[in-house]
Amino acid sequence: MKVGIFGVSGAGKSTLFRALAGGAGDAAPKGPSTGICTIRVPDSRVDRLAEIFHPKKTTHVSITFEDIGTKEDELLPPDTLAKIKGVEVLAIVLRGFSDDFHPPPPEGLDPVREFRAIESELTLSDYLIAQKRIERMTKEARRDIEWTSLQKAVASLEREVPLRRVEFSAEETRVLSGFRFVSQLPFLIVLNVGEGDLSAGTYPELDAVAKDRGIPLLRLSAKIEEEISQLSPPEQIDFLKEMGVEESVRDRLVRGAFDAMDFICFLTVGEDEVRAWNIKRGTAALGAAGKIHSDLEKGFIRAEVIQCEDFLRCGTMAKAKAEGKLRLEGKEYVVRDGDIFHVRFNI
Template structure:
């Protein structure tokens, strides 16, 4: 399951967004603790498949969101030791762009670009400390044993340190697959893809809607949009939360009034998927219709492991039919008749919308 960690400076709406994403009844409050919540990935294709199969169970893909409850925290520094953050696939930085005199900004003014850059700097500093500790250790080890692996790691960590010293996040580095494998254990915060959630002022929603470029221009964040492995969404967390509590028809009308076609939850999840290059495949049947998420480029065998390690291990082949073909024919049987169900081997690269039946030996 994809895991996204919410971060933000105090009073920027992080917990409000958490509440929105996870349908939590109340915003997490307290001190020095982590809230974990699950978000169901909206996918109209799963609704269509469910209507077709009328299964006992409909299981959407899920994303796990983590929110840090620590009003005294200072940005990234507080995240360094929190396991839930280190393991995150992506960071979601809630950037305050709303004024609200009732909830003063701790820095005394609202300045989204300042906050976005300050958070970036904190992530970079936290990682810099990790590289320095690791290099010290590596130098000692290399004195004792000269392995090529240790030296390669040292070169790589030195490269990382050099970038960090220039204030560049590691997500901006071009790294090979081997590099990424070597770095995985460090769980560098600045290496994680970053989604900026521009938390707009209520009054700006009508004119901006969900248009990210417009929101970025309005809030001084334009230059951030072009950065490596960075995405952005514009919304007003408090309005979205109100909308989320309405009946679906009312919610749709409210969104339309604001010039929005999809909810904030939808847009945050979609943007996170796009940022990480995630796609969905489906398994269908009378028992269960289910959506699964995997990284783009994942092979059929590895995708099978998402369901169960036994299926990955015993993988024989995958019966695959694209979503559009199934919907066009109306049933799996009709697809079979027309020879549209393909048999694919373990190296087959799963495509977004594939409906897959895995054949495996136990």
């Protein structure tokens, strides 16, 4: 999964990115200087399963973050738009801080206005692309599913409704997917507040906007997070405690991205590999099997499923089976977060 860090110039994107990328020790992601870093999603279930199975390989879910950057005077130049089209979630950084070096803009700090402006630029960009394509197709007298789907998209975009909030059929979604419309991306809002405002509940209007749209909202100070990231891991823990921050910025952003995507994790275990996989909430067993390997989807017979906590309590599969915790499920079974999943298949 790839998360783009986006926002107006000076909102604190690069500071936040450095906080994410600039870790010490084991957790340090590779390649912070490129503006792209990959973070392993911490998951104690994976670690505990690895202690039991001693697999050759342990694989966590990983998330890539990219600092999309911005030009001072233009929010969506072509290269920025191209970068956004390459991500699956947008973390929108909004400016909520000012200090002597960064005085507020003349119109005052207003994260809600900033958010609306960004959302409307993204929507406009999709509108222009869809409209242009429709004109071409109209000239060619094409009236197929692509044309009708684009008409439906434009009808919403005209009213400034982002495509995220439009219900498309599976077929419509398929024909539109090639456009990689940016107003369809799930959002995560990062409100970058001043150092003294962490717990102050500033900008309550933004909470209301986020809640109304179902967008996860994180309130943090990118600058403090950057300072924390420079400390050694034990110092980080102490510092977080002192500041009354419960979780590191990484954990919070990872969780926010999962929430924005509505993802859950399931697990596979064995002597070769213990692994966590991310899928959309509501995915059926067949889809989860396909995520592991297309053969498992094609030859799917049944899935053996057990909740990770149940397994950890029992300690062995044999005991779990004896206690009736290991179930056989068909292809329509909706996978739950924390399911350990084993596919029986035949091809």
